[in-house]
Amino acid sequence: MHPILFHLGPVTFYTYGVLVALAFVIGTLWTLKRAKSAGEDPDTYLEGVFWILVAGFVGARLLYVVYFPDMYLHQPLRIVLDRGGLVWYGGLVGAMLATLAFVKFRHISLPKFGDIVLPPAALGLAVGRIGCLMSGCCYGRPTHLPWGIQFPPGHETYPMWVHPTQLYESGSLIVLTLLLAWLYPRVKTPGIVMSLFFIGYGLIRFVIEFYRGDVVYWVGHALTASQVFSLLGILGGLICLAVFKKQATSLTIRYASNTER
DSSP states (O other): OOOEEEEETTEEEEHHHHHHHHHHHHHHHHHHHHHHHTTOOHHHHHHHHHHHHHHHHHHHHHHHHHHOGGGTSSOTTHHHHSSOOOOHHHHHHHHHHHHHHHHHHHTOOHHHHHHHHHHHHHHHHHHHHHHHHHHTOSOBOBOOSTTOBOOOTTSTTTTSOBOOHHHHHHHHHHHHHHHHHHHTTTOOSTTHHHHHHHHHHHHHHHHHGGGBSSOOEEETTTEEHHHHHHHHHHHHHHHHHHHHHHHHHHHHHHHHHHHHO
């Protein structure tokens, strides 16, 4: 745990903030490179990434407020003034809404846009989770496993050893990133990579939630809020996968029919 990276005069650079910024830079640069390689306009994708990031931050903040309303009920200005307080799935929902609005406004293919943007997004999430580890948030449940970690005195889990859930998710997201990057040039149907991102991330987060120690339950004590979102993401990914595959099959049959004529 190392929440403060360094001081530069009166300015404090927090490790979480620096790593999140690094994640955005890496994700954006890779997105622009992928867009250029696909014959798309990088400037359009840069604009899209900007609005997605803004909407992601707003969504992540708002869902945190929904999770912990008592913190802001009597001091609503804290919603915009407090440092920290973000929920990844809120950011994902905000980013999705911004994406739908952007591709409609710019007349861009949603499947193609998602295929280009989401592998870098997965890598960005992986980097951001390291920031969570350094800040001591998103911590795991107590464990006796040899790879358990102990946060320093003052942390809510001290002196227990807990699951390094931040590393579980970061490592899983790196594997997902590599898989999506490998599939992208090999899958000719637009939208497949995008669909697999939602299925893969949903599965990763659903499983890791069983080991998280800071969960918020929405369905009794059976499912956490993030697991509910995970299931919705998996379902949405499966529906998209079926739709895009059906569209591709329909286009292939139509093309073959026209060729025979």
